[in-house]
Amino acid sequence: MFRRLVSSPLTVFGFLVVFILVITALFAPLIATHSPTEVNIVNKLQPPSQEHIFGTDEVGRDIFSRIVHGTRISLKIGFLVVILSFPVGTILGAIAGYFGGIVDQFIMRTTDIFLSFPGIILAMSIAAALGPSIENVLLALVIVWWPWYTRIVRSSVLAIKNAEFIESARALGANPFRILFKEILPNSIAPASIQASLDFGFVILAAAGLSFIGLGAQPPSPEWGAMLSSSREILREAWWAATFPGLAILFTVLGFNLLGDGLRDILDPKQR
Incomplete structure (x- = not known):
């Protein structure tokens, strides 16, 4: 697995980008050269220089320091949304696929209701109803994201729930929940795990989009x-004020996507 991981230059690049992002988030106070919220009107709209690597914004705040501290916020949002929505979607998908019948119908019809709306539009509606804040953006994205994991896990469970090793477990007298959580779920969770690794970048992009329209983080x-x-x-008089935050989003999403593609090639036998 390690050889397959390092054999792809794009996967290695994605891993390095994610590694740098994590280190930046952990040591943001040590890496930042200025306070991310300190206002200095005298130095407003300063172009990139030795003192301000990425320049300053409209109220004189150091853009490099703000991007460094913003790494913490973006990674926190990505991690929390995936870590909260993944188990919810996984458990519901496993229950729907294994038990079938009315349980499956209820879970999947509820899932279809959420998936019938464009994800970003539904997240915007929820965030707008709750009020602009990072916490409400987190909740909105969790509500939007869990149905995808439900569908993926359900499909995997349907594919293996009648396999021979499952029939053997039933013949030995294992109860349904033991079969589901000890036998079926560990063997059907890989596709959803791969999707989760890819979703980090998309979650960060969605959170940035909600903040861009005023529904997320506030000044x-x-x-x-x-x-x-x-x-x-x-933008016309200070190109650096938008360029560097945009590049931060670009490389973050690209890094997580490339790393997720590499993990998919390693963990999914169909891709080998």
Whole structure:
């Protein structure tokens, strides 16, 4: 597995990007050169220089320091949304696929209701109803994301629930829940795990989009989407104010996607 991982230059690049992001988030106070919220009107709209590597914004805040601290916010959102929605979707999908009948119909029809709306539109509606804040964006994205894992796990469970080793477990007298959680689920969770690794980047992008339209992080929070939103009016005279937060989002999403593709090639036998 390690040889397959390092044999792909794109996967290695994605791993390095994610590794740098994690280190940046962990040691943000040590890496940042200035306070991310300190206002200095005298130095507003300063271009990139030795003192301010990425320049300053409309109120003189150091953009590099804000991007560094914003890494914590973005990774936190990505991690929490995936770690909360993944088990919910996985358990519901496993129960629906194994028991079938009315249980399957109820879970999957509920899932279809959520999937019938475009994800970002549904997240916008929920976040707008709850009020603009990072916590409400987290909740909105969790509500939007769990149905995808439910569908993936259900399909995997349907494919293996009548396999010979499952029939052997039934013949030995194992109860349904033991069969489901000890035998079926560990053998059907790989596709959903691969999807979860890919979803980190998409969650961060969705959170940045919600903050960009004013539904997520609020000033003076150094969130990348909010930074892009506040720099729209000064884009012509201060290109750096929007360019560097945009590049941060670009490389973060790219890094997680490349790493997720590499994990898919390793864990999914159909891709070998």
